[in-house]
Amino acid sequence: MAEILAGVVCSHVPAIGAALDNGKAGEPYWRPLFRGFEPSKAWIAQLKPDVVILVYNDHGSAFSLEMIPTFALGCAAEFAPADEGWGARPVPVVEGHPELAWHIAQSVILDEFDLTIVNKMDVDHGLTVPLSLMFGQPAQWPCRVIPLAVNVVQYPPPTGNRCYNLGKAIRKAVESFDQPLRVVIFGTGGMSHQLQGPRAGLINPEFDKRFLDRLVADPQALARIPHVEYVREAGSEGIEMVMWLIMRGALDDTVKEVYRFYHVPASNTAVGHMILENVAPGAA
Amino acid sequence: MAEILAGVVCSHVPAIGAALDNGKAGEPYWRPLFRGFEPSKAWIAQLKPDVVILVYNDHGSAFSLEMIPTFALGCAAEFAPADEGWGARPVPVVEGHPELAWHIAQSVILDEFDLTIVNKMDVDHGLTVPLSLMFGQPAQWPCRVIPLAVNVVQYPPPTGNRCYNLGKAIRKAVESFDQPLRVVIFGTGGMSHQLQGPRAGLINPEFDKRFLDRLVADPQALARIPHVEYVREAGSEGIEMVMWLIMRGALDDTVKEVYRFYHVPASNTAVGHMILENVAPGAA
Amino acid sequence: MSKPSEFDDIPGTLVFDGERSRQGYHLNMFCMSLMKPENREAFRADGRAYLVRFPMTPEQAQSILDRDWNRMLELGGNIYYTAKLAACDGLSFQQIAALMTGMTQAGYAEMMLHGGRPIEGNRSKSEWDRG
Amino acid sequence: MSKPSEFDDIPGTLVFDGERSRQGYHLNMFCMSLMKPENREAFRADGRAYLVRFPMTPEQAQSILDRDWNRMLELGGNIYYTAKLAACDGLSFQQIAALMTGMTQAGYAEMMLHGGRPIEGNRSKSEWDRG
Numbered sequence: 001m002a003e004i005l006a007g008v009v010c011s012h013v014p015a016i017g018a019a020l021d022n023g024k025a026g027e028p029y030w031r032p033l034f035r036g037f038e039p040s041k042a043w044i045a046q047l048k049p050d051v052v053i054l055v056y057n058d059h060g061s062a063f064s065l066e067m068i069p070t071f072a073l074g075c076a077a078e079f080a081p082a083d084e085g086w087g088a089r090p091v092p093v094v095e096g097h098p099e100l101a102w103h104i105a106q107s108v109i110l111d112e113f114d115l116t117i118v119n120k121m122d123v124d125h126g127l128t129v130p131l132s133l134m135f136g137q138p139a140q141w142p143c144r145v146i147p148l149a150v151n152v153v154q155y156p157p158p159t160g161n162r163c164y165n166l167g168k169a170i171r172k173a174v175e176s177f178d179q180p181l182r183v184v185i186f187g188t189g190g191m192s193h194q195l196q197g198p199r200a201g202l203i204n205p206e207f208d209k210r211f212l213d214r215l216v217a218d219p220q221a222l223a224r225i226p227h228v229e230y231v232r233e234a235g236s237e238g239i240e241m242v243m244w245l246i247m248r249g250a251l252d253d254t255v256k257e258v259y260r261f262y263h264v265p266a267s268n269t270a271v272g273h274m275i276l277e278n279v280a281p282g283a284a
Numbered sequence: 285m286a287e288i289l290a291g292v293v294c295s296h297v298p299a300i301g302a303a304l305d306n307g308k309a310g311e312p313y314w315r316p317l318f319r320g321f322e323p324s325k326a327w328i329a330q331l332k333p334d335v336v337i338l339v340y341n342d343h344g345s346a347f348s349l350e351m352i353p354t355f356a357l358g359c360a361a362e363f364a365p366a367d368e369g370w371g372a373r374p375v376p377v378v379e380g381h382p383e384l385a386w387h388i389a390q391s392v393i394l395d396e397f398d399l400t401i402v403n404k405m406d407v408d409h410g411l412t413v414p415l416s417l418m419f420g421q422p423a424q425w426p427c428r429v430i431p432l433a434v435n436v437v438q439y440p441p442p443t444g445n446r447c448y449n450l451g452k453a454i455r456k457a458v459e460s461f462d463q464p465l466r467v468v469i470f471g472t473g474g475m476s477h478q479l480q481g482p483r484a485g486l487i488n489p490e491f492d493k494r495f496l497d498r499l500v501a502d503p504q505a506l507a508r509i510p511h512v513e514y515v516r517e518a519g520s521e522g523i524e525m526v527m528w529l530i531m532r533g534a535l536d537d538t539v540k541e542v543y544r545f546y547h548v549p550a551s552n553t554a555v556g557h558m559i560l561e562n563v564a565p566g567a568a
Numbered sequence: 569m570s571k572p573s574e575f576d577d578i579p580g581t582l583v584f585d586g587e588r589s590r591q592g593y594h595l596n597m598f599c600m601s602l603m604k605p606e607n608r609e610a611f612r613a614d615g616r617a618y619l620v621r622f623p624m625t626p627e628q629a630q631s632i633l634d635r636d637w638n639r640m641l642e643l644g645g646n647i648y649y650t651a652k653l654a655a656c657d658g659l660s661f662q663q664i665a666a667l668m669t670g671m672t673q674a675g676y677a678e679m680m681l682h683g684g685r686p687i688e689g690n691r692s693k694s695e696w697d698r699g
Numbered sequence: 700m701s702k703p704s705e706f707d708d709i710p711g712t713l714v715f716d717g718e719r720s721r722q723g724y725h726l727n728m729f730c731m732s733l734m735k736p737e738n739r740e741a742f743r744a745d746g747r748a749y750l751v752r753f754p755m756t757p758e759q760a761q762s763i764l765d766r767d768w769n770r771m772l773e774l775g776g777n778i779y780y781t782a783k784l785a786a787c788d789g790l791s792f793q794q795i796a797a798l799m800t801g802m803t804q805a806g807y808a809e810m811m812l813h814g815g816r817p818i819e820g821n822r823s824k825s826e827w828d829r830g
């Protein structure tokens with residue numbers, strides 16, 4: 001039986017990928033950020049998950065305005081890094097886990113989530129930057145990755161409550177899979193950032209920190225935050241945080257916070273990162 | 285305020301389109317079928333809806349295996365007839381209703397249906413055959429059409445219950461639209477048919493007729509039918525009937541059956557057709 | 569990933585679940601390519617050469633060249649996709665259905681005119697085994 | 700079809716709802732086309748000629764040629780799409796963000812290094828009007 005051991009939240013700013021890819025990770029601007037992920041790299045290297053379910057949003061890279069899925073699950077064998085206008089990131093091709101992905105797709109559709117199944121998809125910085133932060137720059141990613149792309153570009157995104165419940169359905173699906181896989185789920189995007197217009201550069205550390213606190217202790221309350229509050233308090237692209245609730249829904253009601261890191265700035269953005277473990281891994 | 289006046293169910297067999305397009309509608313094989321739709325053509329010509337919401341399934345025409353949405357709502361200004369391998373049907377381009385379609389999309393996503401918004405999509409026989417049956421062969425379709433494509437090709441389709449509830453959410457969306465549009469909703473596909481393999485040609489009129497009866501009087505019971513029962517009793521492609529529940533969910537709990545027609549065969553298929561009116565149209 | 573096992577008891581019927589979808593991916597994508605007239609021409613001109621564009625198994629390619637409609641389904645084809653190959657060949661859904669049942673075209677058409685294949689005796693594999 | 704009106708009170712912020720999505724469809728699809736190197740080359744070689752491929756309004760085309768990043772958004776552009784035009788120009792997200800705020804690059808970078816734009820005073824249009 002497969003098992004979800006832990007959840008990771010992590011911002012996915014494109015400039016972080018560019019800094020790594022261009023050898024700037026040691027510069028004074030970037031050093032504190034990458035240092036903040038050193039404990040996490042050690043943690044995941046020790047945990048050795050077989051599969052990461054990576055919740056992220058596509059930024060108009062794989063999906064155009066021609067077709068905008070609310071939830072799209074990547075069931076392919078591999079996913080190539082996208083060319084977002086400056087060439088594809090020089091990172092390994094992402095290997096999927098088609099058996100588990102199809103199993104999750106089937107299970108959550110029968111649980112009345114209206115998934116889009118995707119068998120061909122390039123993955124942009126939203127997916128590859130969190131992998132870089134957690135795994136560094138290996139020649140090959142050390143585990144399989146199942147991408148779950150959530151629409152947060154076209155209004156309206158799914159509600160926080162819907163995301164939270166999808167997380168629960170994913171957990172149920174994983175636990176009914178008949179191979180002994182060790183799974184970690186990532187929720188990515190956020191924290192507060194606004195990339196557009198005269199209010200660009202908005203950072204609201206109080207909102208962010210309270211969000212992290214409640215993500216640990218009171219996710220149900222978070223799931224009730226309306227979209228407008230994210231946009232007002234955390235910036236127009238801060239709405240990406242709604243995706244973190246999918247990760248949280250897939251964990252136990254009570255979790256152990258094993259690590260937290262918060263940093264400003266990365267380009268226009270606050271970076272939030274946290275590792276949550278199910279309290280009794282192996283007991284499920 | 286827009287209003288859903290009535291629902292129509294109707295099979296969408298490709299051979300029906302071919303018979304019409306090739307001038308065979310008067311032949312003895314086809315005459316009884318088209319005669320069965322004469323009262324319906326008169327009915328809808330008198331009703332003059334502004335918009336038809338047309339629930340159907342794409343048959344691997346607009347959507348390939350690259351991307352399989354459970355529910356895809358067509359929000360474009362127009363939709364061209366698809367070339368399904370023998371050239372596109374010689375029928376008018378389908379004009380959409382982007383304002384109402386986007387309104388429905390926004391409303392049902394906030395009601396926690398995980399829609400895929402589609403802005404570019406060719407429409408195959410699943411959509412154009414019901415239009416031909418209800419409107420004949422005009423130079424231009426007499427109303428706007430909002431396509432709602434439901435996955436019933438890739439297992440698993442949405443549950444009957446999910447379809448029924450989506451219908452309810454669509455009704456709520458339509459009734460909150462601020463233009464006085466007269467809307468009819470079509471549920472298409474079915475009735476019993478199996479197109480594949482050694483059991484091809486399966487027809488189960490008892491199942492079909494009971495389905496029609498319960499569609500009028502006890503849709504909640506229908507919504508509980510598991511997928512396997514459709515496939516066993518109504519054939520592997522009989523599963524398309526699950527889509528009729530979306531139409532039914534968008535109507536009043538109590539409806540008036542104003543017309544029914546059942547015919548065997550059209551090619552490999554039983555043809556079922558029914559018109560249901562909300563009991564107090566205009567009173568909503 | 570697979571469907572519930574109850575589906576397996578339905579005779580003469582393959583459910584297009586995730587497993588079949590993965591198996592038949594390139595076969596079905598080949599069929600879909602025939603929606604473009606230029607591809608139909610290329611395929612008609614040299615089927616074997618055209619099929620090389622799609623990384624399917626030799627068995628799948630052979631089932632296409634043989635127009636073995638049941639075999640295509642067994643190898644992961646989906647009827648709505650293989651119907652595009654039929655359309656390209658100028659065959660109707662009824663014609664390929666007849667081929668898949670092993671009946672003659674006339675016999676199949678006759679059966680349909682008389683109400684189709686009855687459900688009695690066709691619900692369960694156990695009924696087919698007895699027959 | 701539009702978002703709830705509360706969104707309209709947020710200063711300096713456009714929500715990409717259905718109305719904007721329809722308005723900006725071709726502008727955004729143009730931006731997305733720049734994901735292909737050959738399209739970037741064609742656009743760089745003759746921007747005006749390249750834009751003819753996308754049936755947008757003259758105002759939209761002009762906003763692109765002018766690199767008027769705020770105007771693009773007002774005309775239905777979405778930041779994640781216009782960012783592809785920025786990438787094609789070799790500009791970072793931070794550079795176009797600074798341009799959209801009307802600050803200097805140095806001033807904007809300095810603000811970010813000191814914790815970014817504060818939320819106080821930036822929640823409501825009424826706060827901006829008072830300022």
Ligand SMILES: [Fe+3]
Pocket residue numbers: 012057059126189190240
């Ligand atoms: Fe993002």
Ligand SMILES: [Fe+3]
Pocket residue numbers: 296341343410473474524
């Ligand atoms: Fe159909």
